[in-house]
Amino acid sequence: MAEKFHGYAAFNKEGILKPYSYTPKPLDDEDIEVEITHCGICGTDLHTIRSPRGLTTYPIIVGHEIVGKVSKKGSKVNNFNIGDRVGIGYQVYSCGKCDECTAGYNQLCPKRVFTINDKWKDAEGVQYQAHGGYADKIRAHSNSVFHIPKEISSAEACPLLCAGLTTFVPLKRHKVGPGKKVGILGIGGLGHLAIQWAAKMGAEVIAISQSDKKRDEANKFGATNFLNASDPNDVEKFTRSLDIIFSTSNGSNTDWNKYIGLIKNHGTLFLLGVPDVPIPIPAFAFLRFIKVEGSLTGGSQDMRDMLEFAVKHNVRPLIQTTPMKDVNEGIKMMHNGKAKYRVVLEN
Amino acid sequence: MAEEFHGYAAFDKEGILKPYSYTPKPLGDEDIEVEISHCGICGSDLHTIRSGWFPTIYPAIVGHEIVGKVLKKGSKVTDFNIGDRVGIGCQVYSCGKCDECNVGYNQLCSKMVFTYNDVWKDAEGVPTQYQAHGGYADKIRAHSDSVFHIPKEISSAEACPLLCAGLTTFLPLKHHKVGPGNKVGIVGIGGLGHLAIQWAAKMGAEVTAISQSDKKRDEAIKLGATHFMNASDPNDVKKFTHSLDIILTTSGDSNTDWTKYMNLIKNRGTLVLIGLPDAPIPIPAFAFMRFIKVEGTLTGGSQDMKDMLEFAVKHNIRPLIQKVPMKDVNEGVKMVLNGKARYRIVLEN
Ligand SMILES: NC(=O)c1ccc[n+]([C@@H]2O[C@H](COP(=O)([O-])OP(=O)(O)OC[C@H]3O[C@@H](n4cnc5c(N)ncnc54)[C@H](OP(=O)(O)O)[C@@H]3O)[C@@H](O)[C@H]2O)c1
Ligand SMILES: [Zn+2]
Ligand SMILES: [Zn+2]
Ligand SMILES: [Zn+2]
Ligand SMILES: [Zn+2]
Numbered sequence A: 001m002a003e004k005f006h007g008y009a010a011f012n013k014e015g016i017l018k019p020y021s022y023t024p025k026p027l028d029d030e031d032i033e034v035e036i037t038h039c040g041i042c043g044t045d046l047h048t049i050r051s052p053r054g055l056t057t058y059p060i061i062v063g064h065e066i067v068g069k070v071s072k073k074g075s076k077v078n079n080f081n082i083g084d085r086v087g088i089g090y091q092v093y094s095c096g097k098c099d100e101c102t103a104g105y106n107q108l109c110p111k112r113v114f115t116i117n118d119k120w121k122d123a124e125g126v127q128y129q130a131h132g133g134y135a136d137k138i139r140a141h142s143n144s145v146f147h148i149p150k151e152i153s154s155a156e157a158c159p160l161l162c163a164g165l166t167t168f169v170p171l172k173r174h175k176v177g178p179g180k181k182v183g184i185l186g187i188g189g190l191g192h193l194a195i196q197w198a199a200k201m202g203a204e205v206i207a208i209s210q211s212d213k214k215r216d217e218a219n220k221f222g223a224t225n226f227l228n229a230s231d232p233n234d235v236e237k238f239t240r241s242l243d244i245i246f247s248t249s250n251g252s253n254t255d256w257n258k259y260i261g262l263i264k265n266h267g268t269l270f271l272l273g274v275p276d277v278p279i280p281i282p283a284f285a286f287l288r289f290i291k292v293e294g295s296l297t298g299g300s301q302d303m304r305d306m307l308e309f310a311v312k313h314n315v316r317p318l319i320q321t322t323p324m325k326d327v328n329e330g331i332k333m334m335h336n337g338k339a340k341y342r343v344v345l346e347n
Numbered sequence B: 001m002a003e004e005f006h007g008y009a010a011f012d013k014e015g016i017l018k019p020y021s022y023t024p025k026p027l028g029d030e031d032i033e034v035e036i037s038h039c040g041i042c043g044s045d046l047h048t049i050r051s052g053w054f055p056t057i058y059p060a061i062v063g064h065e066i067v068g069k070v071l072k073k074g075s076k077v078t079d080f081n082i083g084d085r086v087g088i089g090c091q092v093y094s095c096g097k098c099d100e101c102n103v104g105y106n107q108l109c110s111k112m113v114f115t116y117n118d119v120w121k122d123a124e125g126v127p128t129q130y131q132a133h134g135g136y137a138d139k140i141r142a143h144s145d146s147v148f149h150i151p152k153e154i155s156s157a158e159a160c161p162l163l164c165a166g167l168t169t170f171l172p173l174k175h176h177k178v179g180p181g182n183k184v185g186i187v188g189i190g191g192l193g194h195l196a197i198q199w200a201a202k203m204g205a206e207v208t209a210i211s212q213s214d215k216k217r218d219e220a221i222k223l224g225a226t227h228f229m230n231a232s233d234p235n236d237v238k239k240f241t242h243s244l245d246i247i248l249t250t251s252g253d254s255n256t257d258w259t260k261y262m263n264l265i266k267n268r269g270t271l272v273l274i275g276l277p278d279a280p281i282p283i284p285a286f287a288f289m290r291f292i293k294v295e296g297t298l299t300g301g302s303q304d305m306k307d308m309l310e311f312a313v314k315h316n317i318r319p320l321i322q323k324v325p326m327k328d329v330n331e332g333v334k335m336v337l338n339g340k341a342r343y344r345i346v347l348e349n
Helices: A043-050 A154-173 A189-200 A215-221 A232-237 A256-260 A283-285 A300-312 A324-335 B043-047 B156-175 B193-202 B219-221 B234-239 B258-262 B284-288 B302-314 B328-335
Strands: A005-010 A017-022 A031-040 A066-073 A085-088 A092-094 A118-121 A128-130 A139-140 A145-147 A181-184 A203-210 A223-228 A242-245 A263-271 A278-281 A291-294 A318-321 A342-346 B005-010 B018-022 B031-039 B066-073 B085-088 B091-093 B120-122 B127-132 B139-143 B147-149 B181-188 B207-211 B229-231 B244-249 B265-273 B279-281 B291-296 B320-325 B344-348
Touching: A005 A139, A017 A278, A017 A324, A031 A043, A031 A154, A043 A324, A066 A139, A066 A154, A066 B265, A085 A154, A118 A215, A118 B181, A145 A300, A145 B328, A154 A189, A154 A242, A154 A300, A154 A318, A154 A342, A181 A189, A189 A215, A203 A215, A203 B156, A215 A223, A215 B279, A223 A232, A256 A263, A256 B120, A278 A283, A283 B291, A318 A324, A324 A342, B005 B139, B005 B328, B018 B328, B031 B085, B031 B156, B043 B328, B066 B139, B066 B156, B085 B156, B156 B244, B156 B302, B156 B320, B156 B344, B193 B219, B219 B229, B229 B234, B244 B258, B258 B265, B258 B279, B258 B284, B279 B284, B320 B328, B328 B344
Parallel strands: A092 A139, A181 A203, A181 A242, A203 A223, A242 A263, A263 A291, A318 A342, B091 B139, B181 B207, B181 B244, B207 B229, B244 B265, B265 B291, B320 B344
Antiparallel strands: A005 A017, A031 A066, A031 A139, A031 A342, A066 A085, A085 A145, A118 A128, A278 B279, A291 B291, B005 B018, B031 B066, B031 B139, B031 B344, B066 B085, B085 B147, B120 B127
C-alpha cells in the first residue's frame, strides 16, 4: 500500500480545515523527509485558502514555516543526518544550476516548486501535489532544507523561515543601516520582524501602525519612532522624511497616497505584502523619483544569512503556540488580528 | 501702462486656445527675456489644457519647448548676450543652492517654478501675483539658470523637442547607464518615444520599438531600433516575453495595458514610466514577485540639459518635426491629440 502523509486540508474557499491524507512524492536521491514538529501560520496561507483569484487547487494543505526532524534522506544527501533539526520555507525545490539559482535567486528558478499549491513533476511527467506543513511529514529537495541553529527554539524558528526571510532580504539588499530612515508599515507577523532587523542593522526605524495600540511593543522591538497613521498630525510630522518604506499591507483599503507622502524624493516604496489587487500608484509619486519595488521570499543563501543574523543579534519572533489539531482556532486568531504576532502550530 | 506679453491661452477644460495677453513678472537681476521664435507641442501641454493631472490655473498659456533670442537681460547675467539663440524647457526657475539643486536635480528644487501652470515666488518663497505662462506666445522671462544656449549645429525648430521630450528620455537612459549588452524597450513612438529610440541606439543598446500598430515599423528601424514589436499582435507579444532589461513607457493614456508591458521585462528588470496618465497606475503584484522595479522620471536638471544637447550634436540626433504657424496652434494641438503628429509639432512665430 502506498505510503500516506496526514494533515489538515482546506477543501474549498470556506477554509474550514479537516483531516486529509495524501500520497507524497517518492523520496529521490537528493530529497529529505521531515517529521514536522512545528509550523507557523503565515498570511499567505490564509490568502491561498481563500483563493481570491481562483488559483488554488483543493484539497490543499498549507503551511510553509516548517520545522522538524530529518526522518529519511536520499542516497546523495550528505549535509544532513537523520534526526537533524531542520526548517523548510516557501519552496521545496530549485534546480541550483540555472541563471537565477546561480545569482542566489532560487525563488525565481524556472523549475522551482513552491511548498504549497504547486506540483512536483518527475522525469516521466507524473505529478504529485505539493502539500505544506499543517501535517505530520513533508518531503523536500535538500537545497531547500536548512539547519536550524541550536540557539533558536523550533517554535521560534518557524516564523523566521517565511516572515523573517521575506523581510530580511530586501532590508539587506537596500543596505539598510546607520543614517537611513526606514518606515515599517504594519506591525504583524512580517512587520514585527522587519522592525527588529532594521533596528539591529543600525537604521532609524519608524513603525507605522493604524492605531496607537502597538506603540509600546514597537518600541520594544527597536523602533525609534512610532507613527499612528490615523493621526493627521503624526502623518504631517513625518511628511517626506523617510528614505524607504517597507509595506506589509496586503493592499486592500490601503491609502497609498498617505504613505508615499512620507517618502523623501528619490526614496523607495517596497511592497512585502502580496496584494490581491493591483496597486494604484499615483503619477505624482513617480515625478518625485520614488521607486516602487517588491520581492518574493529569498534564496537559499539568503536563508542561511538570515538565520546567522538572527543568532548573532538575538532576533526572535513573538509567538503564540497552538496544538496542530486546533489549527482552525489558530487561523481564526490570525483572521481577527488577534495573533501577537505569529501563531505556531505544534504537533 | 504695464508691459504685456501676448499668446494663446486655454480658458477652460474644453481647451480651445484663444489670444490672451498678460503682465509678465518684472525682469530680475538674474533673469532673461526671450523673444520666442519656436515652441514645440508636448503631451504634457495637452494634459494641462484639460486639467488632466491637477486643476489648471486658467487662463493658461502652455508650451515648454521654447526657442528664441535673448531680448533683455538682468544686470547680473554674464553668460548670455542680447541676440543669443537660447532655449527654455519645463522650468523657469530653480534656486541653484538647495540639496536637490546641488545634486543636479533642479527639477525637484523646493523653490522651483514650472514654465506654465505655476506662479512666480518672491525671494522668501511667497507666491506673487505673477503667473508663469509658457511658450505659445511672443515672449517669456526666465531665470538664467533655466536658460540654455542652443548649439549652432541644431536649428531652432529642431531644438524645441529636445528641451522637454529629448531631456526627459535622455535622463533615465543616462541614469541607468544604458549601453552595449542592454536590451531596451521603448513603448510608444511619439514625441518622446522617437527620441528615446535614437538616444538608446546611439548609446549602443539593442533597442526594441514597441507600438500599437505596424504603421511606424519602418520609421522605427530608421531611427535606430533593432527590433519592432507590434503590441496588438499576440505573437509578437509572446516573442518578446521576459526578454527586455528595461522598458521606457511614453504612453500617457489611462487605458494603457501596463500588465502587457511588464510581461516583456526580465526578472529583476526595470519599468520607467515617462508618460504619466491622469489615473493612478495599477501595478500588478506578480511584477513585484519577479523583482521588477517601477520608477518614473521628471525632465532633467540644468547639467543634464547641457549633456543632452552635447550628445545630440555629437551623435547627430534630431527630432522629426512638422512646423505649424503659431496662429494655427489649435490645429497643431488637434494633430497631437489625434495621434497624427510625426513626431512633434513645432509652432513658429
Ligand atoms: N515625466 C516627464 O517629465 C514628462 C515629460 C514630458 C512628457 N511627459 C508625458 O509623456 C507622455 C507622452 O508625450 P508625447 O509628447 O511623446 O506624446 P505623443 O507624441 O502623443 O506619444 C505618445 C505615444 O504613446 C503611444 N500610445 C498611445 N496610447 C497608447 C496606449 N493605450 N498604450 C500604449 N501606447 C500608447 C503612441 O505610440 P504608438 O503609435 O507607437 O503606439 C503615441 O504616439 C505624455 O503623457 C506627457 O505628458 C512626461
Ligand atoms: Zn509566508
Ligand atoms: Zn534554478
Ligand atoms: Zn513636455
Ligand atoms: Zn534649489
